Amino acid sequence: MSKEIDSTVEVMQSYLRERFISPEVLEKAKHRVDKLKDFYSRLAKIHQDFPKYYYKYHDIWSSERRKTVSALAFLHWLETKNLLMHEEVEMKLRLDIKIGDYLEGICLMSRELPRYVENQVNAGDYDCSRMMNFLKELNEAFQEVDETQFDCIRDDLGRVERISFDAKHRSSQMV
Template sequence: MKSALRNAYYFTLSRYSLNPNPSLLHIVPFISTFPSLPSVLSRNHPFRSPLCATLMTGGDSDSPQTSPSLEKQFEKFRVQLEDSGSLRERIRAVVLEIESATRLMQASLLLVHQSKPIPEVLQKANSQINVLKDLYNKLAEVVRECPGQYYRYHGDWRSETQMVVSLLAFMHWLETGNLLMHTEAEEKLGLNNSDFALDLEDYLVGVCFMSNEMPRYVVNQVTAGDYDCPRKVLKFLTDLHAAFRMLNLRNDFLRKKFDSMKYDLRRVEEVYYDVKIRGLATTGDSVGDQGAQKI
């Protein structure tokens, strides 16, 4: 009996050793027939691994409990995120309507490049201004539900507002030959309230977008026989570019759009030069001009 237990002990050593003794392998058939081997191996031996001991004992029965304060905090976060998502959906619905009205206005203004009568073009485009004003008032009511959160959601309507300003500025220039002021743009859109106003950078980017239309307008007007248009546009863009030079702009999107203005100015200069050397341009100063084209 003692010999059998000794052989079982040596067999256990051979299983846990990295270099088992081959001389002990001949006792395997004998040990497999030994009836009391499981009870021997089930005793606490120093060769049992900690993992095996943990698995055999069943582990810790106590599961970690969530802290009440932590659960309360994240429940509050959940409610805030759901409210924010619902508000963004409502904002986006209004912005889609603004985008639709802007496309209609832009489609009307494109006719000016085809030498259509300016009063007719402006009449169709002006019909969308009141629509945009109502939509911005509706948007302001939605945003006012979260006081002090204007710039948190501002990105949802930023690009659409910049496009609207560019179209309004172009229309204003066609009517008067002057730049649409920031306060005038706010008045047209009904954004003169302190809690929901026209962002300054949106206005400036919109003005830069408006300047991008000038070279195309000049080329089409010269093609239609208006040889004085390059002079008017050149003076306007020169003054506008000089005014922008007064600003200390960062290296951001607004600065990139301002840099593109000098290329618009250069293209207009080239058209004016071609008209001038051919003797087609009229002489005189553009001061006192009341529009890009007489209405």
């Protein structure tokens, strides 16, 4: 089942990495969420039926859970421009997600944001302020956790700030 989850998340992420994310592309990505729910409900059934074995192999699915959180959080951000909260992930998947997997999934999601901003700038949208504000707030929240493993968000914020500076410079030269 691990391979099926990973494959479904990869397909979902491939839609979300397209250069132009249209409503149709978002729908294709959202369609994958139903498949993920099915896989995770099967995992929940295993947990219910065989709790001893579920926890024995629980860490095998850790990477998939993080990737799933990342994809769901990015899809949610594209739709709402807000962070997908831990409880919302659990409700979407109908599965308990460790807070560590959630936090690491959000860090993975932040890695997608500079690429998204680059695509937006290349498409002519030079306003990066909303993304920068989101990453600043996310970075501040993760600094409260005081974990150096979450420095990736700070790095992603720096990348978006450089892209924003270049975009403003480029747009001012066009005028």
